[in-house]
Amino acid sequence: MKAKLAAGNWKMNGLGRDLSEVRALISAMGAPSCEVLICPPATLIDRMRILADETVLQVGAQDCHAQASGAHTGDTSVAMLADAGATHVIVGHSERRADHGETDAQVQAKTQAVLGQGLVAIVCVGETETQRDAGQTLAIVGAQMRGSMPEGCTAQMVVVAYEPVWAIGTGRTPTLAQIEEVHAFMRRELTERFGSEGAAMRLLYGGSVKPSNASEIFALANVDGALVGGASLKAADFGQIVAALGAAS
Ligand code: PEP
16 A cells, blocks of 8 residues: 555645745645645646655646647646646546536546556545435445546556545535445445455545544544645645644554
């Protein structure tokens, strides 16, 4: 199993002046015993990569286009993201699935594009509140994983993030037992499909992770890190989450 991963998703937040938070994070976190990644908006990838150079911080992207180039105004290819300094790309985030109507098939094509350029894909899955209330959580998560991940995924190249839609940005989280149940299910499904690669693939939990709940979530079986939105914007909060993951590693 690779090192655990604390990944920050800045979403559509962050201007040049906010890089001061990254400077503060780098100097506060020292040498954590986990991987640390921030996925800023595309406009900041290059500048953040320069700041992160020769530090443990890795820089990623929040989305990509599935095609290598062409007439796709406003889109960004994986090669362009890599050229700017990204090492990881989030694909299939629920906000993209909802705002842009992205389907599992489109997410799979993006995942394939990420792997084709040798970057790490962070594939997001998760149920809505209505689906959870209807008892469909595992069916939804299973279908999204099958549909969004191409054949040949490896533990080196793919990370899967379980992000219940109703927990994102709401301050609400599933119970620890609910997180553990979904992650155990994901581990079984991934191992069945990808063998030892699936058994070793990192599974992140995402949805209102904050300093006050990070340690108890990181203590759960099959939780290999977190995808963090709001709490990744402030060095003080994200630094504590990184420290909690390092302590659980
Ligand atoms: C996310 O956007 O992936 C996320 C988990 O957001 P938050 O931590 O703010 O809930």
